[in-house]
Amino acid sequence: MKTVEQSYLLKKLLAHKNLHKNLAVPRLVERILTREEGKLTATGAIQATTGTYTGRSPKDKFIVKDDSCEEFIDWGSVNQAIDEESFEKLYEKVVDYLKEKNELFSFNGFAGADFNYRLPIQVINEYAWHNLFTRQLFITPEEGELETHKSEFTVVSAPTFKADPAVDGTNSETFILVSFKKRIILIGGTEYAGEIKKSIFSVMNYLLPRRDILSMHCSANVGQEGDVALFFGLSGTGKTTLSADPYRRLIGDDEHGWSPNGVFNIEGGCYAKCINLSQEKEPQIFDAIRFGSVLENVILDEESRIPDYDNTSLTENTRAAYPLENIDNIISPSVAGHPNAIIFLTADASGTLPPISKLTKEQAMYHFLSGYTSKLAGTERGVTEPQATFSACFGSPFLPLAPSTYAKMLGEKIDLYDTNVFLVNTGWTGGSYSVGSRMKLSYTRAMVHAALEGELNTIETTTDDIFGLEMPMHVPGVPDEVLVPLNTWKDKEAYYTEAQTLAMKFHENFKKFKQASDEIKQAGPLFKS
Template sequence: MKTEEEALVTQNLLTHENIQTNLAVSLLVEKILSKNEGVLTATGAVCASTGKYTGRSPKDKFIVRDEVSDQYINWGEVNQPIDEQSFEKLLKKVTAYLHQKNELFRFKGFAGADPSYRLPIEVINEYAWHNLFARQLFVTPTDEELQNHASDFTVISAPTFKADPEVDGTNSETFIIISFKKRIVLIGGTEYAGEIKKSIFSVMNYILPKNDVLSMHCSANVGQEGDVALFFGLSGTGKTTLSADPYRRLIGDDEHGWSSNGIFNIEGGCYAKCINLSPKKEPQIHNAIRFGSVLENVVLDDSSREPDYDDTSLTENTRAAYPLENIDNIIRPSIAGHPNTIIFLTADASGTLPPISKLTKEQAMYHFLSGYTSKLAGTERGVTQPQATFSACFGSPFLPLPPSDYAEMLGEKIDQFNSNVFLVNTGWTGGSFGIGERMKLSHTRAIVHSALEGELNNIETVTDDIFGLDIPVHVPGVPDEVLVPKNAWSDKDSYEKEAKSLALKFHDNFTQFTEASEAIQNAGPSYKG
């Protein structure tokens, strides 16, 4: 909990005569419409535009380097340091700027569904639609919890305040700064609401491991028999889509903790990509976008206000934020047991990784640390074509601590609870991006279903001679020729070239993990050049 001195930092904002705290959804919607921050869609959701920033700005994210953070943070390109003096000056500028506004919005709630590990937070917004976003994405308190709420971390979001890099020590007009000493997240110069969500996730990735809880960038659901599944993967790999299963109850779609008690959701809502969304392919997500939901950068029909989810004229990173309650098949509270099945999702643009492979513990640790995928268009500013990338623990941009800290915790839990681990490719097949085609969602669903039902635990496999992965020879509902990538390519020589190139990228990337055991280092691709 914040000390009295730390709480005074935001006192200037909290004493604002027109600060609105925990407004009802309907009142926030009224505010949004009256302030022309967004429009009402035909489905009842609010739709807002984020301007030129339609994705995260990783180069504008900082952590204050002080006596609290210095020895723990994995400093570098992901966790850029900023000095205390620069932060304090910028904080004063932002609070003074916001205090001049006619009205501010405040949400008090929690990050974390498990009362034993949840973090009391407050989010102070310049925009009403950002406040609605925060209300839908975090855990909303009961009336009694609200009366006794004392925030331990504060997010201050001022999208129309633009920094001066030469004066403020930032890289651009945009900034996302975390101070673990002051327990404040300071955001400015961007209207992309995802920065609010992800900044608190970064905070939890710092706090939870210190309490022996593994924080994870994954979705989770639970079957009728109580079996729990985790889905790791970066944006665009299918976490939200695959975890929203009509035959399983959703725990959460993006962020979770794994404690000695089991799994718990860090959030209270879902932040789903909605590009090409359709009621046929993703009915649960499509039907969840109704009154109280927030659409980002979705193009609407001028006359009907119907969302056109196929329109990418603003960005491919169109998003929908909605509370978990908008999904019919959820578990409440968002807490479950230990995972039986863990799935690593990758959207491989090279088209050479198999649709599914079963991993040994050592392979699981190797691929967890590697965190390979192809970064898809729109998820970050400046990304317009798929790019091969390695993101440690499938969430490197949000990891304040060294990746090995999280990997070691995962390995211990896999051992302790005998979790089965699979690598699933939701990317391309029959050729690389531009030549092959995206894996059929129906095939991926059949693959995941078989893995969750235990049908692949003891099935016959063949070993890929380039990646060293064990590939099931048959999966119900999936053509056998799709399972072995080389068989799906008409040009075998091109396949060999692409596969070997990707294998070498794995090896080059893994040289950074010198602390990994020899067994884990040898669990990567068989081809070494």
């Protein structure tokens, strides 16, 4: 990737008289406490709150429409356009605003663990705690690499700067602007640190496919025999939890690339949801939250400073950011071979999708393009209870290119490497969201292990008459009745009503994929009306 000459505005920021560059974790913690941006918890982690916005602001994200990217971007409600002039004016305002701050913080590092495909990045933060978050989520340079580091993309984060929509061309006071020509990401009006992470991921989703690398919103791990598994799914579906497996080494928990060499992590850390987190249920994540980690919107006991992971008074979207090395059984560097199995995760609030089913190639492509899940509370502004949603490729909010681009690449790789694909429902069982209960994590883990170990290849199956999915009749460690959703519902009529309603939502959503083959279109739910 060609290094872009720094603009005069960026040079002005980098010349700030009190710019702290690449501070070590202890020094960042000191600055956070001195500036009263956060609190030190009993675990040694930093706790910070994000104010008004406790989740992403997708309606405030824009891509600058210019001659470098106009013909490639899939413009629309996800990839909203903003003109170059508006970007430049807002960029100058933000720089002038940050210049007046007493101190700023910068981080130089990488996105992409594979040396051949990594992107050198730079992040300039108004907040010290955002800089600590950045340091833990991206890849820190090895000794000596900083001397030769030349950033190819820069994030400028000014959470306390608020835009004026009438003047600045934004939708609200909040903005996330990406300029591929200037190689700048401009963030303001929100203290939610996740915008920094996701903006870089969106950039990688633009750059990597143009180099014939599939970028993926998924977690990944590797077994003792070198077998690699990918876990696709939106926030809250279980990617982080299921990939942090004591019997498998973690590659990464959220964002990966799939190159001719295999899979590589895009990040250097984990950003785990920690609502109802316990050492008993998720020991790896629980124990990873220690000195240098960041807890976002987690409530603390005022005296002991012990985190209360069950407290949702601020948001259900409580988060923990920590470096990969805080997990005991990781693979380092975060690269591995080609996937043997792919797991599509959905948190189905209707409670009608099977807990696990093995997909044909055509079904895999159908469900990848559909990307069905229930958007969980807190992951975005205004979402207070699960909402059915279809997010192409299980990551539509972060895809600058058309979904068909990523789907075509995935299909080719499934064929080339003979990869097995499963659909796993981590959502509700025994009824819909208001009636049933969330699937037990122990059951989901047992099903995933059975899939990865090949135990489902010869087990008797039955076909779901609504969705056409092949459901195993037996899975070690899981009650048989759980495996067939209809058997868990007391009200069978209500089940069929919910299932048929969801099937029709699948069909309606898939109408937009006009270029899909007839084989893929016919791989959806059997029920049509």
